[in-house]
Amino acid sequence: MVSDTAPNPDIRISIRNLNKFYGEFLALDRLSLDIDKGEKIVVLGPSGSGKSTFIRCFNRIEPHDSGTLMIDGQVIDDRTDLATLRGRVGMVFQNYNLFPHLTVLDNCTLAPRLVRGTPREQAEEEARRYLAQVGIGEQAGKYPIQLSGGQQQRVAIARALSMNPEIILFDEPTAALDPEAISGVVAIMEDLAAQQITTICVTHEMGFARRIADRIVFMDKGSILEVAPPQEFFTAPRTERARAFLDQMIQF
Amino acid sequence: MKIHNFIRRSASYLITTAGLFATLCMMSHAGHAQSENVPSFATTGHFTVCTDPTLPPMTFVNGQDTRDLAGFDIDLARELGRMWHADPTILTMDFEGMLPGLSSHRCDMVISGIMKQAGREKNYDAAAYLDSSIVVIARSGTPRITSLDDLSGLNVAVQSGTSYATLVEKTNQHLIQSGRAPIGLQQYPAEDQVVQQVLLGRAHALITQDVEVYYRQKQLGGKVTIILKPDNPDFREFGAYISKDPHNKEILTQTVSSLKQQGILENLSRKWNISNAQEQAFTEKAAPSAFSLEVFFSALTSMAFVKGAALTLIVAVLSHLTAIVISIPVALKLNGPRSPLQMLLSAYVAVFRGAPTLLQLLFIWNALPQFFPIFRESWFTPFLATWLSLSINESAYQVEINRAALRAVDQGQLVAADALGMKRSQIYRHVIFPQALRIALPPTINEFISLLKTTSLASVISLQELLAVTQIQVARTFEFTEYYSAALVYYLAMVFFFLFLQKRIERRFSWADRNKATGHGQ
Ligand SMILES: Nc1ncnc2c1ncn2[C@@H]1O[C@H](COP(=O)(O)OP(=O)(O)O)[C@@H](O)[C@H]1O
Ligand SMILES: [Mg+2]
Numbered sequence: 001m002v003s004d005t006a007p008n009p010d011i012r013i014s015i016r017n018l019n020k021f022y023g024e025f026l027a028l029d030r031l032s033l034d035i036d037k038g039e040k041i042v043v044l045g046p047s048g049s050g051k052s053t054f055i056r057c058f059n060r061i062e063p064h065d066s067g068t069l070m071i072d073g074q075v076i077d078d079r080t081d082l083a084t085l086r087g088r089v090g091m092v093f094q095n096y097n098l099f100p101h102l103t104v105l106d107n108c109t110l111a112p113r114l115v116r117g118t119p120r121e122q123a124e125e126e127a128r129r130y131l132a133q134v135g136i137g138e139q140a141g142k143y144p145i146q147l148s149g150g151q152q153q154r155v156a157i158a159r160a161l162s163m164n165p166e167i168i169l170f171d172e173p174t175a176a177l178d179p180e181a182i183s184g185v186v187a188i189m190e191d192l193a194a195q196q197i198t199t200i201c202v203t204h205e206m207g208f209a210r211r212i213a214d215r216i217v218f219m220d221k222g223s224i225l226e227v228a229p230p231q232e233f234f235t236a237p238r239t240e241r242a243r244a245f246l247d248q249m250i251q252f
Numbered sequence: 253m254k255i256h257n258f259i260r261r262s263a264s265y266l267i268t269t270a271g272l273f274a275t276l277c278m279m280s281h282a283g284h285a286q287s288e289n290v291p292s293f294a295t296t297g298h299f300t301v302c303t304d305p306t307l308p309p310m311t312f313v314n315g316q317d318t319r320d321l322a323g324f325d326i327d328l329a330r331e332l333g334r335m336w337h338a339d340p341t342i343l344t345m346d347f348e349g350m351l352p353g354l355s356s357h358r359c360d361m362v363i364s365g366i367m368k369q370a371g372r373e374k375n376y377d378a379a380a381y382l383d384s385s386i387v388v389i390a391r392s393g394t395p396r397i398t399s400l401d402d403l404s405g406l407n408v409a410v411q412s413g414t415s416y417a418t419l420v421e422k423t424n425q426h427l428i429q430s431g432r433a434p435i436g437l438q439q440y441p442a443e444d445q446v447v448q449q450v451l452l453g454r455a456h457a458l459i460t461q462d463v464e465v466y467y468r469q470k471q472l473g474g475k476v477t478i479i480l481k482p483d484n485p486d487f488r489e490f491g492a493y494i495s496k497d498p499h500n501k502e503i504l505t506q507t508v509s510s511l512k513q514q515g516i517l518e519n520l521s522r523k524w525n526i527s528n529a530q531e532q533a534f535t536e537k538a539a540p541s542a543f544s545l546e547v548f549f550s551a552l553t554s555m556a557f558v559k560g561a562a563l564t565l566i567v568a569v570l571s572h573l574t575a576i577v578i579s580i581p582v583a584l585k586l587n588g589p590r591s592p593l594q595m596l597l598s599a600y601v602a603v604f605r606g607a608p609t610l611l612q613l614l615f616i617w618n619a620l621p622q623f624f625p626i627f628r629e630s631w632f633t634p635f636l637a638t639w640l641s642l643s644i645n646e647s648a649y650q651v652e653i654n655r656a657a658l659r660a661v662d663q664g665q666l667v668a669a670d671a672l673g674m675k676r677s678q679i680y681r682h683v684i685f686p687q688a689l690r691i692a693l694p695p696t697i698n699e700f701i702s703l704l705k706t707t708s709l710a711s712v713i714s715l716q717e718l719l720a721v722t723q724i725q726v727a728r729t730f731e732f733t734e735y736y737s738a739a740l741v742y743y744l745a746m747v748f749f750f751l752f753l754q755k756r757i758e759r760r761f762s763w764a765d766r767n768k769a770t771g772h773g774q
Contacts, residue, residue, distance in 0.1 A: 059671055061667060061670060061671055082673060083673040083675070084673075085673075086670075086671055086672060086673035087673050090671070090672075091668075091671040093664060093667070093668060095662075095664050097662070097664035097665050097667065097668035098665075098668075099665060099668075099669075099683055099687075100687065100763055100764065101686045101687050101690070101761075101763050101764075102763075110672075110674075110682060110683075111669075111672035111673060111674060114674055114675075114678045114682065115672065115673045115674055115678075142769070143762075143763040143769045144763075145763065145764065145765070145766045145769055146766060146769050156668075159672070160672075163672060163673065
């Protein structure tokens with residue numbers, strides 16, 4: 001269980017009393033959590049509970065208002081160099097958000113070239129390796145519009161990988177995909193964990209959560225209510241709120 | 253004896269000084285010392301004479317080169333310059349712009365076949381230089397009439413802005429009072445169009461000046477006839493106009509009367525065929541005209557048209573490029589969070605989209621110099637004024653195109669690029685703009701094509717663009733169809749070129765279309 005004591009610098013990600021306001025509205029309420037290197041965290045919770053807001057704090061797409069967030073013992077705040085941070089923490093979105101005017105290969109090389117100054121040839125070589133890793137090496141020359149949803153999501157993962165991150169955030173990566181494509185993404189995420197890449201994934205797919213999660217984080221109304229391994233969470237949820245949430249999900 | 257010597261010495265001293273002074277004046281060619289006989293605006297050795305060169309034989313373009321002005325008025329300007337030891341610069345502009353040009357100090361004088369009239373002399377000073385008479389003209393065979401009242405119920409064409417319109421309106425008041433139908437008044441911006449209405453039968457008659465008719469005999473001979481020569485105190489003589497200034501008026505009047513005494517004005521009248529004897533020859537037949545391919549091709553290949561088209565193209569391209577440069581930051585700001593600057597920019601867009609382009613052009617050319625004297629200086633050419641006003645005007649439209657295009661780019665990509673660590677400027681340059689460009693391109697090319705045609709409005713502020721050139725040539729030759737057709741060919745060629753360019757550029761946006769996207773095979 002999480003504690004309110006000082007953060008442990010040996011732990012990859014350490015969060016203490018994280019708060020986030022949207023104007024008057026408290027979107028994240030004193031969140032605390034420690035995440036190990038290579039761990040696969042799945043964040044569950046009803047819509048509007050603050051899951052997206054929470055994971056967007058990790059790469060400071062949404063800066064938090066108070067509390068501490070540490071990655072590898074380094075405090076993330078308004079003095080953090082964003083380009084460096086975002087190089088270490090990649091992100092994959094529900095709608096893929098690929099750049100439609102660039103080929104698959106260029107989608108993957110744009111950020112390394114612009115942010116890191118990687119020479120084009122080197123960036124392309126690495127991008128091809130990541131594209132091959134996610135199983136779409138042969139699509140490198142196509143435009144996003146020519147690919148299926150599952151293929152586009154793989155490109156999005158390859159694009160995140162091309163910055164060589166230590167952590168990847170997934171915000172409902174499978175919500176727009178068919179079951180077969182979902183299996184593909186599961187395989188890729190397991191592959192990432194094997195490479196010691198930490199993944200934090202928001203999802204609504206219970207089966208998907210059960211298959212990949214090392215631990216489940218359950219959120220409601222901006223708070224973390226439970227943190228537990230999937231076995232435990234799905235069979236014996238501790239809070240009434242989690243039980244109600246699971247009942248509702250099963251009905252669908 | 254002593255005194256006598258003194259006087260003699262002084263006298264010779266005086267004579268020497270005077271001689272030296274005269275030499276100096278001749279050398280400097282300016283004649284500051286003669287300010288007694290030179291109006292204040294010409295003491296610098298230069299003065300500007302404004303004229304609308306569409307009224308032969310008074311003022312018109314002689315030949316294909318639009319800078320080659322000719323006519324009685326142009327010669328008069330030169331004679332005045334000679335008398336004042338000053339160089340006249342002739343500035344051509346649209347009729348409506350000339351008298352306001354005196355107020356904005358763009359023109360020192362207006363000599364353009366304008367009647368000397370009490371109404372105009374309330375605001376400007378004028379000196380009469382040539383007797384003239386008003387004439388009513390109709391197609392050959394139309395019976396003579398005895399007064400303007402006889403035109404009751406008929407259509408009459410006049411050049412707009414002239415006092416013939418006022419004359420018709422006065423007649424109408426009096427017709428209506430006596431229970432008769434008023435005259436239908438048709439106003440056209442150029443004299444040649446006025447004549448054309450009568451030739452086409454759209455107007456029963458036209459009102460103009462006798463001098464114009466004498467000059468046009470060759471074109472009009474046999475087609476029209478004078479049906480009335482009314483005497484009206486407001487239409488007895490042409491006047492050269494200047495800003496109100498009793499001193500200058502006095503000098504101008506004296507100079508003109510001395511030109512008359514020297515017989516110079518008489519010579520000019522003869523040179524330009526302005527005499528009553530010409531009225532006789534007027535009934536002679538002229539050859540019927542059809543579309544002349546020869547005239548059409550010579551217009552098409554004339555330097556005047558090439559230059560006019562080039563000017564049209566250059567002013568349109570420059571204005572649109574400037575508009576695009578202005579519109580991008582404005583569009584970004586307007587799409588951003590609310591701020592006081594945003595309200596200001598919204599007002600800017602609303603005003604310049606709302607106001608007619610012609611009004612903006614006239615405002616910048618005629619009104620702006622009244623607020624900021626710097627715009628009266630000669631560097632502020634019609635070209636710059638057109639560029640300025642079309643850029644501002646076009647930027648207001650372009651802002652709306654850009655805003656819509658920027659908004660159409662999925663915001664998710666901004667977040668995605670942000671999450672990859674790209675800087676704001678990189679995101680705009682590499683992600684947002686290339687996509688917004690695809691969306692903005694078709695409406696932008698549309699706007700440009702529209703702007704290319706809008707440049708023709710700049711003829712009112714004397715920019716010698718394609719339409720101005722065409723009108724001047726038509727006024728000279730009366731060959732409407734040939735010159736209009738040549739202008740049409742140029743406009744269409746330019747428009748088609750840009751449509752072709754649009755197609756070429758759109759090919760680069762194939763990524764947006766699943767069926768057309770051509771990934772490079774890997
Ligand atoms: N940019 C924002 N401005 C204001 N409120 C927001 C913003 N983003 C999210 N919220 C609010 O914060 C709460 C949490 O949102 P979100 O993190 O997207 O929830 P989830 O991802 O769990 O569905 C919601 O009530 C949402 O309406
Ligand atoms: Mg969400």
